[in-house]
Amino acid sequence: MQIRATNPEDKEQRREAILDAAEQQWLAQPERITNVAEIAAAAGVAKGTVYLYFRSKEELFLAIHERHVTEFFNRVAQRALQDTPMVMGDMFAIKRQFLLDTPIFLPLATQCHGMMEKHIPLEVGYAFEERTYARLNTTVTALQRHFPLINQALMLQSYALILGLWQLLRPTPLKELMKERSLICACTNDYLLMLENALTALWRGALTPENP
Structure with missing residues (x-):
């Protein structure tokens, strides 16, 4: 079960992890923009977690x-x-x-x-x-x-x-x-x-x- 980030430092780290995952997904497939589900999977978080940040x-x-x-x-x-x-x-x-x-x-x-x-x-x-x-x-x-x-x-x-x-x-x-x-x-x-x-x-x- 994923633990929700609560303090500002943990939230910032999770936000950066999501951005890192999205960037790596694009680098791997530059011909298309990755969807949120794929980004969430790459970042190791639930899709709903991505929407907490973006x-x-x-x-x-x-x-x-x-x-x-x-x-x-x-x-x-x-x-x-x-x-x-x-x-x-x-x-x-x-x-x-x-x-x-x-x-x-x-x-x-x-x-x-x-x-x-x-x-x-x-x-x-x-x-x-x-x-x-x-x-x-x-x-x-x-x-x-x-x-x-x-x-x-x-x-x-x-x-x-x-x-x-x-x-x-x-x-x-x-x-x-x-x-x-x-x-x-x-x-x-x-x-x-x-x-x-x-x-x-x-x-x-x-x-x-x-x-x-």
Whole structure:
């Protein structure tokens, strides 16, 4: 018989275990979003227990996405708070490693944006965005020690570029057919390289002081 978590530490551990299970399920079957029963079984809890922590499957996956976003901001802030001067290459290296370490970040981020428009209650979506923007502002403040001209807008533009370029280049049967018939160049498949080039251009334009 499953023992119900009662104290805050046990509840947080169980919540994290559910998120871990859901993430592993997606990694094992990236072509589909796992249902709640499968997540519960993988986490070793009853299906009803999952609903004690998350009101829907969509809110569960939004929580995974928030965990990813928090991890990225933490990595950036940790580096930015060091005394060693930080350059654009350091920022891009953090981004590259994060994307390599978190393979479901891009597809999940894309899914979550759609879910928040259709399946996530407005107040839940707002609370997520409020927490995210608070972390974003904290990270921007840390980065301003090294990049005085950086601001929230540049970080949002960078995020839009990260998602938009991935959606444009991600492998799909349609894109393979387009390459096969030479509708698009077969060489345009190095996402990380193209992303770094695009971000470099964006950051240089935004962070280079204008000549008087």
